[in-house]
Amino acid sequence: MTGPTSPLPTTRLLVSVSDAAEARLALAAGAGLIDAKDPRAGALGALDPAVITEIRDAVAGRATVTAVTGDHTTIEAAVAAAERIAATGVDLVKIGFPAALDGAALADALESLARRHRLVAVLFADEEPDFGFIPVLALAGFAGVMLDTAGKSGGLRRHLPDPALAAFVARAHRRGLMAGLAGSLRAEDLPVLAAFGPDLLGMRGGVCEGYDRTRPLDPVRVAEAAGLLAAPAALLAGGVR
Numbered sequence: 270m271t272g273p274t275s276p277l278p279t280t281r282l283l284v285s286v287s288d289a290a291e292a293r294l295a296l297a298a299g300a301g302l303i304d305a306k307d308p309r310a311g312a313l314g315a316l317d318p319a320v321i322t323e324i325r326d327a328v329a330g331r332a333t334v335t336a337v338t339g340d341h342t343t344i345e346a347a348v349a350a351a352e353r354i355a356a357t358g359v360d361l362v363k364i365g366f367p368a369a370l371d372g373a374a375l376a377d378a379l380e381s382l383a384r385r386h387r388l389v390a391v392l393f394a395d396e397e398p399d400f401g402f403i404p405v406l407a408l409a410g411f412a413g414v415m416l417d418t419a420g421k422s423g424g425l426r427r428h429l430p431d432p433a434l435a436a437f438v439a440r441a442h443r444r445g446l447m448a449g450l451a452g453s454l455r456a457e458d459l460p461v462l463a464a465f466g467p468d469l470l471g472m473r474g475g476v477c478e479g480y481d482r483t484r485p486l487d488p489v490r491v492a493e494a495a496g497l498l499a500a501p502a503a504l505l506a507g508g509v510r
């Protein structure tokens with residue numbers, strides 16, 4: 270007789286959407302997190318708060334809703350944008366920490382907001398991120414940390430080797446932070462990355478028509494990605510067939 274098995278760590282699929290119609294499509298196809306983002310406006314292109322509210326209402330509590338705050342060149346602008354997006358009432362606010370900004374100063378400036386809203390810091394794999402920064406985020410009250418890519422010409426795994434990605438996830442978890450990975454991921458990346466135990470894997474281009482992040486979502490690709498993360502561990506370990 271076999272005893273109860275320990276639950277598998279759950280990795281959920283985050284899909285970036287540009288409006289409420291895409292949010293409904295991603296939800297129906299199995300996404301666990303719906304991420305409000307304007308893919309035409311850069312890596313962390315922010316949507317208008319009114320559109321984010323429509324997305325949140327369309328999801329209506331059936332998935333976690335996240336929203337990005339835009340690409341900013343000053344700490345003041347980044348904090349003001351984070352406050353504006355947090356006011357829409359999304360579950361998680363994703364804030365970019367580009368190399369050009371002083372990360373410690375930005376984390377410090379966001380401490381007050383972190384007490385009122387759940388914040389996720391986005392570090393960029395193509396900007397030589399310092400994982401030693403993760404404890405700073407934890408102390409500032411962040412809920413999570415993600416790796417993404419600022420430029421969309423190469424995928425996450427082209428910029429950082431798999432052992433570094435696994436170490437990133439482990440380090441975030443040790444500090445009590447949710448961990449996410451994204452950056453031009455394709456279906457074949459999901460089983461490999463899910464094995465590192467992140468809380469979420471984020472996709473846009475890989476689930477769009479023509480693998481073009483500025484084109485509409487392809488429901489078949491979203492369903493395939495969601496299905497891969499829902500697959501039993503043995504299948505995940507075997508990779509995509």
Ligand SMILES: O=C[C@H](O)COP(=O)(O)O
Pocket residue numbers: 283285304306417418421451452453454471472473474475482
């Ligand atoms: O947060 C997830 C991103 O929107 C991923 O976008 P991407 O797959 O086009 O790099």
